[in-house]
Amino acid sequence: MAAIMLLSVFFVSGALASCPEHAQPLVTTPQEMEALSGSCLQIPCNFSINAEETFDRTGPTSGLWIKSNYYYYFGSKVVFNGNMMENIYPMSLTGDLSQKDCSTLFSSVITSYTGSYLFRIDNRPLRRTETCDPLQIKVKDSPRSPTIEIPGDLKEAESVTVTCSAPAPCPHSPPKLTWTLQQDPPNTMEENPDRTFTTKIQKTLTLTDQHDGFNITCSASYPVNEGKDVKTAEETKTLHVSYAPKDVTVVVSPADPVSVGSLVNLTCSCRGIRAADGFAWLMMMSDGRLHTMEDNTQLYVFEVTNSDRGRSYFCGCSNVLGLQLSKGRALIFE
Numbered sequence: 001m002a003a004i005m006l007l008s009v010f011f012v013s014g015a016l017a018s019c020p021e022h023a024q025p026l027v028t029t030p031q032e033m034e035a036l037s038g039s040c041l042q043i044p045c046n047f048s049i050n051a052e053e054t055f056d057r058t059g060p061t062s063g064l065w066i067k068s069n070y071y072y073y074f075g076s077k078v079v080f081n082g083n084m085m086e087n088i089y090p091m092s093l094t095g096d097l098s099q100k101d102c103s104t105l106f107s108s109v110i111t112s113y114t115g116s117y118l119f120r121i122d123n124r125p126l127r128r129t130e131t132c133d134p135l136q137i138k139v140k141d142s143p144r145s146p147t148i149e150i151p152g153d154l155k156e157a158e159s160v161t162v163t164c165s166a167p168a169p170c171p172h173s174p175p176k177l178t179w180t181l182q183q184d185p186p187n188t189m190e191e192n193p194d195r196t197f198t199t200k201i202q203k204t205l206t207l208t209d210q211h212d213g214f215n216i217t218c219s220a221s222y223p224v225n226e227g228k229d230v231k232t233a234e235e236t237k238t239l240h241v242s243y244a245p246k247d248v249t250v251v252v253s254p255a256d257p258v259s260v261g262s263l264v265n266l267t268c269s270c271r272g273i274r275a276a277d278g279f280a281w282l283m284m285m286s287d288g289r290l291h292t293m294e295d296n297t298q299l300y301v302f303e304v305t306n307s308d309r310g311r312s313y314f315c316g317c318s319n320v321l322g323l324q325l326s327k328g329r330a331l332i333f334e
């Protein structure tokens with residue numbers, strides 16, 4: 001207890017107030033790290049010393065973490081000293097200091113651990129504290145949504161790989177990812193260039209028109225409180241797939257039977273059409289000759305005459321991926 005009391009009244013002397021230009025940082029860590037309360041945070045950390053300093057690999061070495069709630073503020077305190085049995089914060093050095101690896105595991109984090117952290121190396125006579133480049137740690141109560149990546153401009157018959165990923169700040173108990181694309185997808189963990197970790201799931205799809213409008217929901221479930229609880233975050237993205245027109249039909253309105261002299265609407269109905277896509281109309285005469293009509297709109301309105309007996313109407317829907325013709329549709333007369 002006495003040690004803790006002593007530690008908490010330990011102030012970092014004026015060092016934090018100055019930050020000389022071109023100062024070589026002591027440690028290399030990510031600039032900002034986000035952790036989930038109830039889980040752990042693995043901090044990748046290396047340190048390097050100035051050319052004129054000597055580091056004694058065999059001598060007694062200690063690593064300390066100093067927390068400051070404000071940039072360059074005097075009221076900072078040592079929250080962890082590797083040489084102490086008891087510390088204010090539940091941290092442990094997992095890296096080998098003699099290899100200049102100051103990687104640290106922060107276990108059971110809570111939101112009040114949010115703040116700026118500075119590392120100090122003590123390898124007497126060498127004693128240096130990071131002054132310019134604090135590590136910002138944010139401890140949040142709920143996890144961030146996972147990220148769904150879908151390549152742009154999807155077309156039918158193409159193969160695409162869809163990925164969902166979530167950060168794993170505590171690689172010992174990473175999030176479990178699941179999604180609506182497949183059951184129990186195999187989760188893989190990847191190390192990022194900054195030595196943090198990401199959990200991922202992936203699936204390669206051969207696209208069809210049935211994928212258009214499909215919602216992919218990905219959930220990341222983080223174990224917390226030694227696995228007793230789970231915190232979950234979700235993300236949904238919709239697949240937009242272009243495809244050649246499908247299900248092209250001629251719709252007659254009012255419904256048959258028709259009578260000579262009445263007005264009839266023929267509508268070209270199809271799937272896969274967006275604004276600015278095109279239509280075409282064809283008429284097959286009773287003698288089998290095909291006649292192209294000039295009216296290339298979705299709706300074709302005309303007055304029924306006796307010569308329409310025995311004729312068939314065809315329509316076509318077209319977009320950048322192709323043209324699809326309907327079957328012939330003959331009018332049924334009264």
Ligand SMILES: *[C@@H]1O[C@H](CO)[C@@H](O)[C@H](O)[C@H]1NC(C)=O
Nearest residue numbers: 028045046047048099100101
């Ligand atoms: C940091 O330490 C790791 C592990 O010892 C090493 O692989 C890596 O090269 C070091 N990186 C830097 C920038 O010193």
Ligand SMILES: *[C@@H]1O[C@H](CO)[C@@H](O)[C@H](O)[C@H]1NC(C)=O
Nearest residue numbers: 212213214215216236237238
């Ligand atoms: C997909 O999600 C959108 C937006 O959340 C919703 O409007 C749509 O109805 C959903 N589609 C399906 C097929 O569930």
Ligand SMILES: *[C@@H]1O[C@H](CO)[C@@H](O)[C@H](O)[C@H]1NC(C)=O
Nearest residue numbers: 253254255263264265299301
């Ligand atoms: C035919 O189309 C016209 C123009 O859109 C519309 O006003 C009319 O109600 C339609 N008639 C029928 C029977 O669908």
